[in-house]
Amino acid sequence: MFSILFLCTANAARSQLAEALVNQCYGQHFTAYSAGTQAKAIDPRTLQTLSKQGLSCQGLYSKSIQQLEQTLQQTEANKVSFDFVITLCDSAKQECASLPTGAAILHWNLADPAAQPGMDLFTKTFADLKQRLAEFVKYNRPSGSALNIAPIDVFKQFSDNTRLQILLLIEDEQRLSVNQLSHALAESQPKISRHLALLRECQLLSTTRQAQQVFYHLNPELPDWVAQTLSTTRLANPGYINQPLARIRQQVASKSISH
Structure with missing residues (x-):
C-alpha cells in the first residue's frame, strides 16, 4: 500500500x-x-x-x-x-x-x-x-510480480540500434530464435547472441526451450511502463523494422516450400 x-x-x-x-x-x-x-x-x-x-x-x-x-x-x-x-x-x-x-x-x-x-x-x-x-x-501501483528495472538500464539497451531492433522484432513476433534474428538483421549468430545476453542480463528478455531450440521473448514480468514504451515505439515507427521482418517472412516461406 x-x-x-x-x-x-x-x-x-x-x-x-x-x-x-x-x-x-x-x-x-x-x-x-x-x-x-x-x-x-x-x-x-x-x-x-x-x-x-x-x-x-x-x-x-x-x-x-x-x-x-x-x-x-x-x-x-x-x-x-x-x-x-x-x-x-x-x-x-x-x-x-x-x-x-x-x-x-x-x-x-x-x-x-x-x-x-x-x-x-x-x-x-x-x-x-x-x-x-x-x-x-x-x-x-504496487505489484508483487513486476520487475524493478532502472530507467537508465532500459534506455541503455534502447540506445543500441541492434538491441532495439531485436526488442521490436520480438515485441512484434512474440518469440524468435538466434537463427531467426541473425537472418533478419543480417548479422552473425555470435554477435546476435552477445546482444541477447545483454538483454537477458538486464531482464528485458526471457527464454523458452522447444526441443533443441531456444526462443527469446519479452520477460512476462516487465513493468507496464517498459512494455508500453516498446509498444509505443513500434507503433510510432512502423517502418523501422520493415527489412528485418521481410527477411523473417521470406525465411518462413522458404521453409514451408521445402517441406
Whole structure:
C-alpha cells in the first residue's frame, strides 16, 4: 500500500477532488491525503462535484501540511512520510523544499476551479484528475510480480540500434530464435547472441526451450511502463523494422516450400 499527499494552495478544491478519487477508486493500492500551503474552507462546489460523480464527501476537511502531519503523528510512531507527493499548482510546487524527504515528487499544474464562477471548471478539473490518476496508477501501483528495472538500464539497451531492433522484432513476433534474428538483421549468430545476453542480463528478455531450440521473448514480468514504451515505439515507427521482418517472412516461406 502506497501513500500519496496531494498539495495545493487552499486545499479547497483540486487536492480534495484528488484525495476522494484515489481513496474511493484506487483504495486497494493507495491511501491518499490532501493539504494546503494556506488552507481555507472547502469550496461547496467541490462537494457538489464529488456528489455528482457518485463519490462520497465523508471525511474530507481542509487542513495545512502541519495540521495533517500532527494528525497522522498521533497514530504513527515515526516521522510522517509519503511515498508520493503530487503538487497541483505552481504555488504549492515552491513548497517542495519543506516536504517530507524521500518522497517521489510530481507536479501537475491545474487551474484553480474555485477562482472562477460556476461549475464548468470544476467538472473539467475532475475529468483531468481522473485521467491523470488512471495513468499514474497504471504505472505506480504496487505489484508483487513486476520487475524493478532502472530507467537508465532500459534506455541503455534502447540506445543500441541492434538491441532495439531485436526488442521490436520480438515485441512484434512474440518469440524468435538466434537463427531467426541473425537472418533478419543480417548479422552473425555470435554477435546476435552477445546482444541477447545483454538483454537477458538486464531482464528485458526471457527464454523458452522447444526441443533443441531456444526462443527469446519479452520477460512476462516487465513493468507496464517498459512494455508500453516498446509498444509505443513500434507503433510510432512502423517502418523501422520493415527489412528485418521481410527477411523473417521470406525465411518462413522458404521453409514451408521445402517441406
